[in-house]
Amino acid sequence: MEANQNDELYPIAVLIDELKHDDVLLRLNAIHRLGTIALALGAERTREELIPFLDESVEDEDEVLTALSEELGNFVEYVGGPEYGHVLLSPLENLAAIEEPLVREKAVESLNKICEQLSQPQVEESFIPLVFRLSKADWFTSKISATGLYNAPYTRATPPSQESLRQHYGQLVHDDTPMVRRQAANNLAKFIKIMPATIVIEEMIPLFQHLAADDQDSVRLLTVDILIAIAEAVPKEQQSSRGVLLTALRSLFEDKSWRVRYMVADRFEKIAKAVDEEVVNRDLVPAFVKLLKDTEAEVRSAIAGQIPGFCALLERETLLHDVMPSIEELVSDQSQHVRAALGTQISGLAPILGKDETISHLLPMFLQMLKDEFPDVRLNIISKLELVNNVIGIELLSQSLLPAIVQLAEDKQWRVRLAIIEYVPLLASQLGVKFFDEKLSSLCMSWLGDTVFSIREASTQNLKKLTEVFGVEWANDAIVPKVMAMGQHPNYLYRMTTCFAVSTLAPALSLDVIEKSILPMMDKLVNDEIPNIRFNVAKSYAILIDTLKQLPEEGTVLALQKAGTPSQGCQKSHELITKSILPNLEKLQQDDDVDVRYFATTAAQGFTDAMQT
């Protein structure tokens, strides 16, 4: 029996030993194993021995304390369930006062977690007094923690307690130190969300006004979110009569600190959605225009990001007459970051403006921005063109923008070229074969020989998509000869493009083309002097085998997949595998180069495996 007792004591002994160990890592490990230890001890001894012990061990490295704060949040089950949950409050209260913000954050998180599980009497008797103690503490760290602890108990408290919670929060808002006021402002928005409108109007608006008039801009900028929360809580029809709100709003727009204006700009759409229409038209439209012309580039970038969201809320007339001129000015903004931000957003205006206005207002802007000297601007425009396409149709888009796009296809920034390449199949499908052959075909082929490897790779993908659009016969005439010609290039890096193209094109080609054009070229490349080409041939063979296995005499694998009618191939396609591919693969499996042997073996394996199953 005594030995048994010792066994039971052993874990706590180890824990205490390790908690006092010199090595931080060991102490940290011990903390992470707290749950196991508590389980071994049982709920009662955890409450009576472990928790008091932890209560006293707040003198440690921050790392250990952070872990402890986090662990305690999951401890309710170990102390005997929610009815004993309140015993955990005491150590966490100490942790919530620690200097290191990380420790406090975790402690607050855990406290809120525990509060959710407490009964109403427990909240009233234990939790709320704890919040008050922290709120009235001498040192600001406790008060900062306190600001995050009001939400959880508030919804579960009796009306008198709720009132005193609000009073205490008010004191935090009026605190002397900006650190506390900042956190009070930060948490006020959330606090407001759980209150009825009348209380918000009577008690919270004054708190907001106090913070909005703070002399620290770091406090004021946080009031934007509070304003949104208030506006969302107060029914729209009551808003316009609340003069104070509007005054506060106006002063935020015109705050002398750009950081505050940045916050307003960043949240503009949210603000607009929270207030009623009258306020939008009377106050927000001029404010929006003003922010578009702000002296700080950061602010202009932020408000540029709100353009589609905000403009969607406006009436057409207002948008066209009051807002658009200022947006158009941004196209030639001094700051490239502003122009880039505009580039990502401006296409979003197309659906709002409709076809005609897009043509008259947006297209000129696009044309100018496509010529912007900063590549990000060009890239952003290109990557969002689809939105515009949906509105005005590809024909108009291509007529007006094609010259600019063709120019971009030779852009210095290879990522811009890449974006264009991705856009070409869409253009092609809308333009039709003739137009494409005239205007874009040579462009697509030139990408095959681009100096940047990624472009060459993307260009083969592009060819596959084009084949899907224009059909096998077109591909056979227009693409295949040029791809095969690359196989004769003296530089192995460019010869390789042929292999890549074969691999990507194979599923889009017909049996005839593969037999007459592709396989003869592969026959040549299989004897290439450079091993890199030979093993890429092996890789292409793997895909060709896979394709041929499914290929009927007419049609392509891709078409079959789309139609959902898998095929087992035909006799001729199987013959091609065994006669034109396997002998070459066998040869490659005997190659002197190890990588060639590897990829050839893999390709051959793919065939035999498939035959067996």
Place this chain on the structure above:
Amino acid sequence: MSSGGSDLDKAIAQLRACRPIPENQVREVCYKARELLIEEGNVVTVDAPVTICGDIHGQFHDLMELFRVGGDVPDTNYLFMGDFVDRGFYSLESFLLLLCLKVRYPDRITLIRGNHESRQITTVYGFYDECLRKYGSANVWRHCCEVFDYLALGALVIGASTTLTPTDGPPAPTNTTQLAPLDSEIEIETLNAANEIMYRYARDSSQASNSQQPSTQSPSASSPTIPTPSNIGPAGTSATSSSSGSPGTPGGAILCVHGGLSPLIDTIDKIRLLDRKQEVPHEGAMCDLLWSDPDEIDGWGLSPRGAGFLFGADIVKCFNYKNDLSLIARAHQLVMEGFKEMFESSIVTVWSAPNYCYRCGNVAAILELEEDGSNAGFVRRSNGERGAGAGGWILGSNVGPNTSNRHSSPGAGNGNGNGNANRLGALTDSVPQRRRDGPGRRYRVFEAAPQDSRGMPAKKPVADYFL
């Protein structure tokens, strides 16, 4: 090694995503890499075509950019001249990725040692701290340092073509006048990632052509004026008249080394005799190879770095002549244009870390050497050493008998009046009559990867940033 195994492929995929692999996997890869590297000589022989890269310095995303521009492993053959680690934020991922690729495709990628591949240097310049931060212990650093000791000290590229195939593409608007016509013998071509040809220099058969320095952009030296076939015939196509009928004659080997030369090393065979499997010493030949720099001086000079030496044009030319080299490629020094040829193109610095230290504003370059098609007889073994078929290629051996035929002054370059028996025939040709023509050199210049491809949010201040 062809059975690369899916574990290794997974590790490569994970590292490509810039996520470190677990410690035990690092240990395993390092062990395999050591097994592989121990078989390599101090000077690894590499067949053209190959792409030569300089310092990486832990700039992982720029290494990815390099692969995007130059092609991926195993498709493109690479030779990295050291300094994979330190300074950048992702030394660990960069080095481990290169090492995994080496283990997976030993014949496609060659790694040689830089001065930063050392215990002492990495403890000061970031790699040690990075390992400690990412793994919580120095074990991974220790594993990597053991691999460092086995990295080769240099590489010898053979079979490089003396001329380039001109690349299609529009000329860069600023340099149109300097492009050599497409039908001339192209010796140097510089391409930027804008799909433009920045420079193209023809090999000039009537005068010393190797004096162009792209960084100085002197148009007179590029002499695009003599493209007529009668003039190029001898300098280029195959030198059939004198020596051998094999097409595409090799113009001598290219030595790749991280730093430069050493006063203790006069032949490449002497590098082969070093005991390299150790921490980089503070002095001596091994130290010099990793630390020295070329400089505009005569003979040898003290290096301001405190290790290695400075060496002048005469040293390089003498060394190249004695060892039958056409070019020395090295890294080790930041050059704003990404590459810099010196001493009448007898040595080139290649730098592959764009916007070095994320602040220098430089571009990076890689150097592509094309195949000349005459190396078909050589078969590489997985351990990177040459098979029996190439046993005869020992550089020292074909130096001796011909010295009288050579130009006594290296400065005279390849200015041979007869313009005829100018090129070495096959490797067996033992009557070189002039300084080796440099290999055809294609420099691909590229810029740092853009912010948003670095896996970090673009420079847009989040609202909370103020708090």
